[in-house]
Amino acid sequence: MDKIGIIGIGNIGAAITESLIDSDKEIIISNRSKGVLQKYRKYKNVEIAESNAKLAQEAKYIIVCVKPINYPLIASEIYDYLNEDSVIISIAAGYTMNKLEEIYPNRKYVMSMSNTPALVKEAMSAICPNDKVSKEETDDILEIFSYFGKVAKLPEDNFAAFTAICGSLPTYIYMFIEAASDAAVKNGMKRKDSYEYIAQTVKGSAELLLKTKDHPAKLKDDVTSPAGTSIEGLKSLENHGFRAAIMDAIDAVSDKYRKM
Template identity: 55%
Template sequence: MKKIGIIGVGNMGGAIATALCKNKYDLILSNHSKKNLEKFENFENIKTTTSNIEVAKESDYIILAVKPNIYEKVINEINEYLTSDKVFISIAAGFSIKSLEEMLPNRKIVMTMPNTPAMVEEAITAICPNSLIDEKEIQDIVEIFSSFGIAQVLDEMYFPAFSGSCGCLPAYVYMFIEAASDAAVLNGMKRADAYKFIAQSVLGSAKMLLETNLHPGELKDMVTSPGGTTIEGVKALEDNGFRSAIISAIDASVKKSKNMGK
Protein backbone atom coordinates (compact mmCIF):
# COMPACT_ATOMS: atom_id res chain seq x y z
CA MET A 1 0.00 0.00 0.00
CA LYS A 2 1.22 3.47 -0.87
CA LYS A 3 1.51 6.42 1.49
CA ILE A 4 -1.72 7.96 2.82
CA GLY A 5 -2.05 11.60 3.78
CA ILE A 6 -4.85 13.05 5.89
CA ILE A 7 -5.45 16.78 5.99
CA GLY A 8 -7.40 17.61 9.13
CA VAL A 9 -7.42 15.32 12.17
CA GLY A 10 -10.51 16.49 14.00
CA ASN A 11 -13.26 14.04 14.93
CA MET A 12 -13.56 12.20 11.62
CA GLY A 13 -10.02 12.70 10.32
CA GLY A 14 -8.63 11.69 13.71
CA ALA A 15 -10.82 8.57 13.81
CA ILE A 16 -9.66 7.54 10.35
CA ALA A 17 -6.01 8.21 11.26
CA THR A 18 -6.30 6.16 14.47
CA ALA A 19 -7.78 3.19 12.62
CA LEU A 20 -5.19 3.33 9.84
CA CYS A 21 -2.41 3.65 12.40
CA LYS A 22 -3.58 0.44 14.11
CA ASN A 23 -3.48 -1.28 10.74
CA LYS A 24 0.13 -0.19 10.17
CA TYR A 25 -0.46 2.11 7.21
CA ASP A 26 2.27 4.59 6.30
CA LEU A 27 0.70 7.96 7.16
CA ILE A 28 1.39 11.67 7.05
CA LEU A 29 -1.05 13.92 8.90
CA SER A 30 -1.52 17.68 8.88
CA ASN A 31 -3.63 19.95 11.04
CA HIS A 32 -3.66 23.71 11.59
CA SER A 33 -3.46 23.10 15.35
CA LYS A 34 -0.54 21.10 16.75
CA LYS A 35 -2.70 19.92 19.67
CA ASN A 36 -4.70 17.48 17.51
CA LEU A 37 -1.44 16.02 16.19
CA GLU A 38 0.14 15.33 19.57
CA LYS A 39 -1.40 11.87 20.11
CA PHE A 40 0.06 10.68 16.78
CA GLU A 41 3.62 11.95 17.22
CA ASN A 42 5.15 8.84 18.82
CA PHE A 43 4.12 6.28 16.21
CA GLU A 44 6.81 4.96 13.86
CA ASN A 45 4.47 4.77 10.87
CA ILE A 46 3.11 8.33 11.23
CA LYS A 47 4.63 11.67 10.30
CA THR A 48 2.89 14.84 11.51
CA THR A 49 3.08 18.37 10.15
CA THR A 50 1.16 21.64 10.13
CA SER A 51 1.76 21.95 6.37
CA ASN A 52 -1.04 20.76 4.06
CA ILE A 53 1.33 21.21 1.13
CA GLU A 54 3.78 18.74 2.67
CA VAL A 55 1.00 16.16 2.89
CA ALA A 56 0.03 16.74 -0.75
CA LYS A 57 3.65 16.42 -1.88
CA GLU A 58 4.47 13.23 0.03
CA SER A 59 1.23 11.23 -0.26
CA ASP A 60 -0.18 8.92 -2.91
CA TYR A 61 -3.69 9.02 -1.45
CA ILE A 62 -4.81 12.33 0.08
CA ILE A 63 -7.89 12.34 2.33
CA LEU A 64 -9.31 15.82 2.89
CA ALA A 65 -11.03 15.75 6.28
CA VAL A 66 -11.62 19.45 6.99
CA LYS A 67 -14.97 21.21 7.38
CA PRO A 68 -16.89 21.66 4.10
CA ASN A 69 -16.80 25.46 4.43
CA ILE A 70 -13.00 25.51 4.01
CA TYR A 71 -12.77 22.71 1.43
CA GLU A 72 -12.24 25.04 -1.50
CA LYS A 73 -9.63 27.07 0.38
CA VAL A 74 -7.55 23.98 1.19
CA ILE A 75 -7.94 22.56 -2.31
CA ASN A 76 -6.66 25.83 -3.77
CA GLU A 77 -3.71 25.67 -1.38
CA ILE A 78 -2.63 22.16 -2.42
CA ASN A 79 -3.88 22.14 -6.01
CA GLU A 80 -0.54 22.45 -7.81
CA TYR A 81 0.96 19.62 -5.72
CA LEU A 82 -1.83 17.15 -6.54
CA THR A 83 -0.20 15.67 -9.61
CA SER A 84 -2.16 13.44 -11.96
CA ASP A 85 -0.81 10.23 -10.40
CA LYS A 86 -2.14 11.09 -6.91
CA VAL A 87 -5.63 10.17 -5.68
CA PHE A 88 -7.69 12.87 -3.98
CA ILE A 89 -10.33 11.54 -1.54
CA SER A 90 -13.20 13.70 -0.31
CA ILE A 91 -15.19 12.77 2.81
CA ALA A 92 -17.41 15.88 2.96
CA ALA A 93 -21.12 16.16 2.24
CA GLY A 94 -22.26 18.71 -0.31
CA PHE A 95 -19.68 18.00 -3.01
CA SER A 96 -20.37 16.03 -6.18
CA ILE A 97 -17.83 14.40 -8.46
CA LYS A 98 -18.55 17.20 -10.93
CA SER A 99 -17.94 20.00 -8.40
CA LEU A 100 -14.71 18.36 -7.23
CA GLU A 101 -13.53 17.91 -10.82
CA GLU A 102 -14.18 21.58 -11.48
CA MET A 103 -11.80 22.44 -8.63
CA LEU A 104 -9.34 19.68 -9.58
CA PRO A 105 -9.55 19.10 -13.35
CA ASN A 106 -7.95 15.99 -14.83
CA ARG A 107 -7.22 14.52 -11.40
CA LYS A 108 -8.03 11.18 -9.81
CA ILE A 109 -10.91 11.87 -7.43
CA VAL A 110 -12.90 9.67 -5.07
CA MET A 111 -16.02 10.88 -3.29
CA THR A 112 -16.67 9.04 -0.02
CA MET A 113 -19.17 9.28 2.81
CA PRO A 114 -18.15 7.62 6.11
CA ASN A 115 -20.33 8.06 9.19
CA THR A 116 -19.28 8.91 12.76
CA PRO A 117 -19.09 5.31 14.09
CA ALA A 118 -15.69 5.41 12.38
CA MET A 119 -14.59 6.61 15.83
CA VAL A 120 -15.17 3.07 17.17
CA GLU A 121 -14.22 1.33 13.90
CA GLU A 122 -17.84 0.50 13.04
CA ALA A 123 -18.48 2.93 10.18
CA ILE A 124 -20.31 2.32 6.95
CA THR A 125 -18.67 4.14 4.05
CA ALA A 126 -19.93 4.71 0.52
CA ILE A 127 -17.26 5.13 -2.16
CA CYS A 128 -17.66 6.68 -5.63
CA PRO A 129 -14.57 7.04 -7.88
CA ASN A 130 -14.36 9.24 -10.95
CA SER A 131 -13.50 7.80 -14.36
CA LEU A 132 -9.72 8.23 -13.90
CA ILE A 133 -9.48 5.79 -10.97
CA ASP A 134 -8.31 2.29 -11.93
CA GLU A 135 -9.38 -1.04 -10.38
CA LYS A 136 -6.28 -1.39 -8.20
CA GLU A 137 -6.84 2.07 -6.75
CA ILE A 138 -10.50 1.24 -6.04
CA GLN A 139 -9.37 -1.90 -4.21
CA ASP A 140 -6.87 0.14 -2.18
CA ILE A 141 -9.51 2.70 -1.22
CA VAL A 142 -12.05 0.05 -0.21
CA GLU A 143 -9.31 -1.54 1.91
CA ILE A 144 -8.45 1.81 3.53
CA PHE A 145 -12.03 2.55 4.53
CA SER A 146 -12.73 -1.06 5.52
CA SER A 147 -10.09 -0.69 8.24
CA PHE A 148 -12.68 1.15 10.36
CA GLY A 149 -15.91 -0.59 9.37
CA ILE A 150 -17.60 -1.64 6.14
CA ALA A 151 -16.93 0.08 2.81
CA GLN A 152 -18.71 -0.37 -0.48
CA VAL A 153 -18.60 1.24 -3.92
CA LEU A 154 -21.87 3.07 -4.59
CA ASP A 155 -23.12 4.93 -7.66
CA GLU A 156 -23.19 8.69 -7.11
CA MET A 157 -26.95 8.83 -7.76
CA TYR A 158 -27.52 6.99 -4.45
CA PHE A 159 -25.29 9.25 -2.34
CA PRO A 160 -28.09 11.59 -1.17
CA ALA A 161 -30.09 8.57 0.08
CA PHE A 162 -26.96 7.18 1.75
CA SER A 163 -26.10 10.53 3.34
CA GLY A 164 -29.65 11.17 4.53
CA SER A 165 -29.98 7.74 6.04
CA CYS A 166 -26.59 6.33 7.09
CA GLY A 167 -24.86 9.68 7.50
CA CYS A 168 -27.60 11.09 9.73
CA LEU A 169 -28.86 7.87 11.32
CA PRO A 170 -26.45 7.85 14.29
CA ALA A 171 -28.12 11.05 15.56
CA TYR A 172 -31.55 9.44 15.33
CA VAL A 173 -30.31 6.31 17.09
CA TYR A 174 -28.86 8.41 19.92
CA MET A 175 -32.18 10.22 20.24
CA PHE A 176 -33.93 6.83 20.46
CA ILE A 177 -31.47 5.61 23.11
CA GLU A 178 -31.93 8.81 25.11
CA ALA A 179 -35.72 8.59 24.95
CA ALA A 180 -35.74 4.89 25.82
CA SER A 181 -33.42 5.62 28.75
CA ASP A 182 -35.74 8.39 29.95
CA ALA A 183 -38.59 5.85 29.95
CA ALA A 184 -36.48 3.38 31.92
CA VAL A 185 -35.57 6.10 34.44
CA LEU A 186 -39.25 7.06 34.68
CA ASN A 187 -39.86 3.49 35.76
CA GLY A 188 -37.12 3.46 38.41
CA MET A 189 -33.92 2.44 36.62
CA LYS A 190 -30.65 4.26 37.29
CA ARG A 191 -29.62 6.55 34.45
CA ALA A 192 -26.17 4.98 33.92
CA ASP A 193 -27.67 1.50 33.84
CA ALA A 194 -30.36 2.60 31.40
CA TYR A 195 -27.83 3.97 28.89
CA LYS A 196 -25.67 0.86 29.13
CA PHE A 197 -28.48 -1.69 28.90
CA ILE A 198 -30.33 0.05 26.08
CA ALA A 199 -27.21 0.77 24.02
CA GLN A 200 -26.22 -2.89 24.28
CA SER A 201 -29.73 -3.89 23.22
CA VAL A 202 -29.46 -1.68 20.13
CA LEU A 203 -26.00 -3.07 19.34
CA GLY A 204 -27.15 -6.67 19.76
CA SER A 205 -30.26 -6.12 17.65
CA ALA A 206 -28.22 -4.65 14.79
CA LYS A 207 -25.73 -7.51 15.02
CA MET A 208 -28.53 -10.08 14.84
CA LEU A 209 -29.83 -8.48 11.65
CA LEU A 210 -26.38 -8.44 10.02
CA GLU A 211 -25.42 -11.96 11.05
CA THR A 212 -28.71 -13.81 10.50
CA ASN A 213 -29.70 -12.01 7.25
CA LEU A 214 -33.32 -12.35 8.39
CA HIS A 215 -35.88 -9.70 7.45
CA PRO A 216 -36.29 -7.05 10.18
CA GLY A 217 -39.99 -7.89 10.37
CA GLU A 218 -39.18 -11.54 11.03
CA LEU A 219 -36.80 -10.60 13.84
CA LYS A 220 -39.45 -8.29 15.28
CA ASP A 221 -42.00 -11.11 15.18
CA MET A 222 -39.60 -13.34 17.15
CA VAL A 223 -39.90 -10.88 20.06
CA THR A 224 -43.62 -10.10 19.88
CA SER A 225 -45.46 -12.90 21.67
CA PRO A 226 -49.28 -12.96 21.39
CA GLY A 227 -50.82 -10.69 24.01
CA GLY A 228 -47.38 -9.93 25.44
CA THR A 229 -45.53 -6.82 26.54
CA THR A 230 -43.69 -6.20 23.25
CA ILE A 231 -46.77 -6.15 21.03
CA GLU A 232 -48.33 -3.69 23.46
CA GLY A 233 -45.35 -1.42 22.98
CA VAL A 234 -45.39 -1.92 19.19
CA LYS A 235 -49.03 -0.80 19.16
CA ALA A 236 -48.14 2.32 21.16
CA LEU A 237 -45.34 3.12 18.70
CA GLU A 238 -47.68 2.72 15.73
CA ASP A 239 -50.36 4.84 17.45
CA ASN A 240 -47.77 7.62 17.77
CA GLY A 241 -46.50 7.47 14.19
CA PHE A 242 -43.14 5.81 14.91
CA ARG A 243 -42.48 4.51 11.38
CA SER A 244 -43.90 7.62 9.75
CA ALA A 245 -41.63 9.85 11.86
CA ILE A 246 -38.53 7.88 10.86
CA ILE A 247 -39.44 7.92 7.17
CA SER A 248 -40.16 11.67 7.32
CA ALA A 249 -36.85 12.39 9.10
CA ILE A 250 -34.74 10.46 6.60
CA ASP A 251 -36.69 11.86 3.64
CA ALA A 252 -36.08 15.41 4.93
CA SER A 253 -32.37 14.68 5.31
CA VAL A 254 -32.15 13.21 1.81
CA LYS A 255 -33.84 16.28 0.32
CA LYS A 256 -31.40 18.53 2.18
CA SER A 257 -28.49 16.44 0.93
CA LYS A 258 -29.69 16.75 -2.67
CA ASN A 259 -29.90 20.54 -2.36
CA MET A 260 -26.49 21.02 -0.69
CA GLY A 261 -24.55 20.47 -3.90
CA LYS A 262 -26.61 22.99 -5.91
Protein backbone atom coordinates in the same frame (compact mmCIF):
# COMPACT_ATOMS: atom_id res chain seq x y z
CA MET B 1 0.17 0.45 -0.66
CA ASP B 2 1.45 3.97 -1.40
CA LYS B 3 1.54 6.60 1.33
CA ILE B 4 -1.77 7.87 2.73
CA GLY B 5 -2.12 11.56 3.64
CA ILE B 6 -4.68 12.95 6.07
CA ILE B 7 -5.36 16.69 6.12
CA GLY B 8 -7.25 17.86 9.23
CA ILE B 9 -6.78 15.90 12.45
CA GLY B 10 -10.09 16.73 14.15
CA ASN B 11 -12.74 14.17 15.20
CA ILE B 12 -12.86 12.17 11.99
CA GLY B 13 -9.27 12.78 10.85
CA ALA B 14 -7.95 11.52 14.22
CA ALA B 15 -10.21 8.44 14.07
CA ILE B 16 -8.95 7.62 10.56
CA THR B 17 -5.33 8.29 11.57
CA GLU B 18 -5.57 6.00 14.58
CA SER B 19 -7.14 3.17 12.54
CA LEU B 20 -4.36 3.44 9.97
CA ILE B 21 -1.64 3.53 12.65
CA ASP B 22 -2.95 0.15 13.84
CA SER B 23 -2.91 -1.15 10.25
CA ASP B 24 0.82 -0.35 9.87
CA LYS B 25 0.23 1.71 6.69
CA GLU B 26 2.66 4.55 5.96
CA ILE B 27 0.82 7.78 6.68
CA ILE B 28 1.52 11.50 6.64
CA ILE B 29 -0.65 14.00 8.49
CA SER B 30 -1.14 17.75 8.64
CA ASN B 31 -3.35 20.11 10.61
CA ARG B 32 -3.87 23.87 10.84
CA SER B 33 -2.91 24.09 14.53
CA LYS B 34 0.23 22.07 15.10
CA GLY B 35 -0.32 21.04 18.75
CA VAL B 36 -2.62 18.09 17.95
CA LEU B 37 0.05 16.53 15.73
CA GLN B 38 2.67 16.09 18.49
CA LYS B 39 1.19 12.95 20.04
CA TYR B 40 1.64 11.11 16.73
CA ARG B 41 5.41 11.64 16.64
CA LYS B 42 6.03 8.42 18.57
CA TYR B 43 4.63 6.20 15.79
CA LYS B 44 7.14 4.79 13.28
CA ASN B 45 4.61 4.74 10.43
CA VAL B 46 3.47 8.38 10.91
CA GLU B 47 5.16 11.40 9.37
CA ILE B 48 4.18 14.93 10.37
CA ALA B 49 3.98 17.27 7.36
CA GLU B 50 5.07 20.85 7.82
CA SER B 51 2.31 22.01 5.42
CA ASN B 52 -0.60 20.70 3.37
CA ALA B 53 1.47 21.31 0.22
CA LYS B 54 4.30 19.08 1.55
CA LEU B 55 1.74 16.37 2.36
CA ALA B 56 0.36 16.61 -1.20
CA GLN B 57 3.84 16.05 -2.63
CA GLU B 58 4.39 12.91 -0.53
CA ALA B 59 1.06 11.09 -0.36
CA LYS B 60 -0.72 9.25 -3.13
CA TYR B 61 -4.07 9.05 -1.33
CA ILE B 62 -5.08 12.33 0.31
CA ILE B 63 -8.06 12.21 2.65
CA VAL B 64 -9.38 15.73 3.28
CA CYS B 65 -10.89 15.73 6.80
CA VAL B 66 -11.66 19.44 7.24
CA LYS B 67 -15.10 21.07 7.43
CA PRO B 68 -16.78 21.57 4.03
CA ILE B 69 -16.32 25.36 4.25
CA ASN B 70 -12.52 24.84 4.24
CA TYR B 71 -12.50 22.54 1.19
CA PRO B 72 -11.81 25.27 -1.43
CA LEU B 73 -8.88 26.62 0.65
CA ILE B 74 -7.29 23.16 0.94
CA ALA B 75 -7.71 22.62 -2.83
CA SER B 76 -6.00 25.94 -3.57
CA GLU B 77 -3.14 25.05 -1.20
CA ILE B 78 -2.46 21.57 -2.59
CA TYR B 79 -3.55 21.52 -6.25
CA ASP B 80 -0.20 22.62 -7.72
CA TYR B 81 1.72 20.11 -5.59
CA LEU B 82 -0.29 17.01 -6.52
CA ASN B 83 1.44 14.23 -8.45
CA GLU B 84 -0.04 12.84 -11.65
CA ASP B 85 -1.47 9.83 -9.79
CA SER B 86 -2.62 11.55 -6.59
CA VAL B 87 -6.14 10.62 -5.52
CA ILE B 88 -8.06 13.13 -3.41
CA ILE B 89 -10.67 11.65 -1.11
CA SER B 90 -13.45 13.95 0.07
CA ILE B 91 -15.44 13.03 3.17
CA ALA B 92 -17.50 16.24 3.24
CA ALA B 93 -21.26 16.07 2.94
CA GLY B 94 -22.45 18.04 -0.07
CA TYR B 95 -19.18 17.77 -2.02
CA THR B 96 -20.68 16.19 -5.14
CA MET B 97 -18.65 15.02 -8.15
CA ASN B 98 -19.42 18.32 -9.92
CA LYS B 99 -18.18 20.37 -6.97
CA LEU B 100 -15.03 18.22 -6.68
CA GLU B 101 -14.37 18.70 -10.39
CA GLU B 102 -14.64 22.48 -9.85
CA ILE B 103 -11.94 22.51 -7.15
CA TYR B 104 -9.82 19.60 -8.52
CA PRO B 105 -10.22 19.93 -12.32
CA ASN B 106 -8.94 16.93 -14.34
CA ARG B 107 -7.77 15.11 -11.22
CA LYS B 108 -8.47 11.74 -9.65
CA TYR B 109 -10.92 12.18 -6.79
CA VAL B 110 -13.35 10.17 -4.71
CA MET B 111 -16.56 11.32 -3.10
CA SER B 112 -17.28 9.53 0.15
CA MET B 113 -19.60 9.54 3.14
CA SER B 114 -18.96 7.99 6.50
CA ASN B 115 -20.44 8.22 9.98
CA THR B 116 -19.32 8.87 13.55
CA PRO B 117 -19.06 5.16 14.53
CA ALA B 118 -15.73 5.52 12.64
CA LEU B 119 -14.46 6.67 16.06
CA VAL B 120 -14.80 3.05 17.26
CA LYS B 121 -13.92 1.43 13.90
CA GLU B 122 -17.57 0.60 13.23
CA ALA B 123 -18.38 3.13 10.49
CA MET B 124 -20.59 2.43 7.53
CA SER B 125 -18.99 4.29 4.64
CA ALA B 126 -19.60 4.66 0.92
CA ILE B 127 -17.17 5.71 -1.81
CA CYS B 128 -17.72 6.89 -5.37
CA PRO B 129 -14.49 7.28 -7.43
CA ASN B 130 -14.45 9.37 -10.62
CA ASP B 131 -13.63 7.61 -13.89
CA LYS B 132 -9.92 8.53 -13.68
CA VAL B 133 -9.44 6.33 -10.60
CA SER B 134 -8.25 2.83 -11.57
CA LYS B 135 -9.59 -0.50 -10.29
CA GLU B 136 -6.37 -1.00 -8.22
CA GLU B 137 -6.69 2.47 -6.69
CA THR B 138 -10.36 1.84 -5.90
CA ASP B 139 -9.39 -1.41 -4.17
CA ASP B 140 -6.76 0.47 -2.13
CA ILE B 141 -9.35 3.04 -1.07
CA LEU B 142 -11.84 0.32 -0.10
CA GLU B 143 -9.05 -1.21 2.00
CA ILE B 144 -8.27 2.16 3.67
CA PHE B 145 -11.93 2.63 4.63
CA SER B 146 -12.20 -0.96 5.87
CA TYR B 147 -9.77 -0.13 8.70
CA PHE B 148 -12.46 1.96 10.39
CA GLY B 149 -15.59 -0.03 9.54
CA LYS B 150 -17.50 -1.39 6.57
CA VAL B 151 -17.54 0.25 3.16
CA ALA B 152 -19.50 -0.01 -0.08
CA LYS B 153 -18.80 1.40 -3.56
CA LEU B 154 -21.93 3.21 -4.71
CA PRO B 155 -23.03 5.31 -7.70
CA GLU B 156 -23.37 9.03 -6.96
CA ASP B 157 -27.17 8.95 -7.21
CA ASN B 158 -27.32 6.64 -4.15
CA PHE B 159 -25.54 9.19 -1.95
CA ALA B 160 -28.66 11.15 -0.97
CA ALA B 161 -30.29 8.03 0.50
CA PHE B 162 -26.96 6.79 1.91
CA THR B 163 -26.37 10.10 3.70
CA ALA B 164 -29.83 9.79 5.27
CA ILE B 165 -29.61 6.15 6.36
CA CYS B 166 -25.93 6.16 7.41
CA GLY B 167 -24.58 9.73 7.82
CA SER B 168 -27.56 11.07 9.77
CA LEU B 169 -29.09 7.90 11.24
CA PRO B 170 -26.84 7.85 14.37
CA THR B 171 -28.59 11.11 15.42
CA TYR B 172 -31.99 9.42 15.44
CA ILE B 173 -30.68 6.30 17.14
CA TYR B 174 -29.26 8.43 19.98
CA MET B 175 -32.57 10.31 20.21
CA PHE B 176 -34.39 6.96 20.40
CA ILE B 177 -32.00 5.77 23.14
CA GLU B 178 -32.48 9.00 25.09
CA ALA B 179 -36.29 8.76 24.88
CA ALA B 180 -36.29 5.08 25.92
CA SER B 181 -34.02 6.01 28.84
CA ASP B 182 -36.38 8.82 29.93
CA ALA B 183 -39.20 6.28 30.09
CA ALA B 184 -37.01 3.78 31.98
CA VAL B 185 -36.14 6.51 34.53
CA LYS B 186 -39.85 7.37 34.82
CA ASN B 187 -40.39 3.69 35.64
CA GLY B 188 -37.76 3.69 38.38
CA MET B 189 -34.48 2.72 36.68
CA LYS B 190 -31.17 4.56 37.16
CA ARG B 191 -30.31 6.76 34.15
CA LYS B 192 -26.76 5.43 33.69
CA ASP B 193 -27.84 1.79 33.87
CA SER B 194 -30.62 2.37 31.35
CA TYR B 195 -28.19 3.84 28.76
CA GLU B 196 -26.00 0.77 29.01
CA TYR B 197 -28.90 -1.69 28.76
CA ILE B 198 -30.51 0.12 25.82
CA ALA B 199 -27.24 0.58 23.91
CA GLN B 200 -26.39 -3.12 24.28
CA THR B 201 -29.91 -4.01 23.08
CA VAL B 202 -29.57 -1.76 20.01
CA LYS B 203 -26.13 -3.24 19.28
CA GLY B 204 -27.34 -6.83 19.82
CA SER B 205 -30.42 -6.33 17.63
CA ALA B 206 -28.24 -4.98 14.81
CA GLU B 207 -25.78 -7.90 15.20
CA LEU B 208 -28.64 -10.40 15.03
CA LEU B 209 -29.93 -8.87 11.79
CA LEU B 210 -26.43 -8.77 10.26
CA LYS B 211 -25.62 -12.35 11.26
CA THR B 212 -28.93 -14.09 10.45
CA LYS B 213 -29.75 -11.87 7.42
CA ASP B 214 -33.38 -12.57 8.38
CA HIS B 215 -36.07 -10.13 7.29
CA PRO B 216 -36.50 -7.45 10.01
CA ALA B 217 -40.23 -8.30 10.12
CA LYS B 218 -39.40 -11.92 11.07
CA LEU B 219 -37.11 -10.75 13.88
CA LYS B 220 -39.88 -8.41 15.07
CA ASP B 221 -42.44 -11.24 14.93
CA ASP B 222 -40.08 -13.49 16.94
CA VAL B 223 -40.24 -11.03 19.87
CA THR B 224 -43.98 -10.40 19.88
CA SER B 225 -45.63 -13.31 21.72
CA PRO B 226 -49.44 -13.61 21.77
CA ALA B 227 -51.06 -11.21 24.27
CA GLY B 228 -47.52 -10.36 25.44
CA THR B 229 -45.80 -7.14 26.45
CA SER B 230 -43.98 -6.29 23.19
CA ILE B 231 -47.15 -6.21 21.07
CA GLU B 232 -48.56 -3.54 23.43
CA GLY B 233 -45.60 -1.26 22.75
CA LEU B 234 -45.75 -2.02 19.05
CA LYS B 235 -49.43 -0.94 18.87
CA SER B 236 -48.54 2.28 20.70
CA LEU B 237 -45.73 3.03 18.22
CA GLU B 238 -48.08 2.38 15.28
CA ASN B 239 -50.65 4.74 16.88
CA HIS B 240 -47.98 7.45 17.02
CA GLY B 241 -46.94 6.98 13.39
CA PHE B 242 -43.47 5.56 14.21
CA ARG B 243 -42.81 4.14 10.72
CA ALA B 244 -44.11 7.25 8.93
CA ALA B 245 -41.99 9.50 11.18
CA ILE B 246 -38.84 7.56 10.31
CA MET B 247 -39.66 7.49 6.60
CA ASP B 248 -40.31 11.26 6.66
CA ALA B 249 -36.96 11.91 8.38
CA ILE B 250 -34.99 9.81 5.87
CA ASP B 251 -36.88 11.45 3.02
CA ALA B 252 -36.21 14.96 4.43
CA VAL B 253 -32.43 14.31 4.67
CA SER B 254 -32.34 12.89 1.13
CA ASP B 255 -34.21 15.95 -0.21
CA LYS B 256 -31.92 18.35 1.65
CA TYR B 257 -28.85 16.52 0.34
CA ARG B 258 -30.05 16.83 -3.28
CA LYS B 259 -30.46 20.60 -2.81
CA MET B 260 -26.95 21.12 -1.34
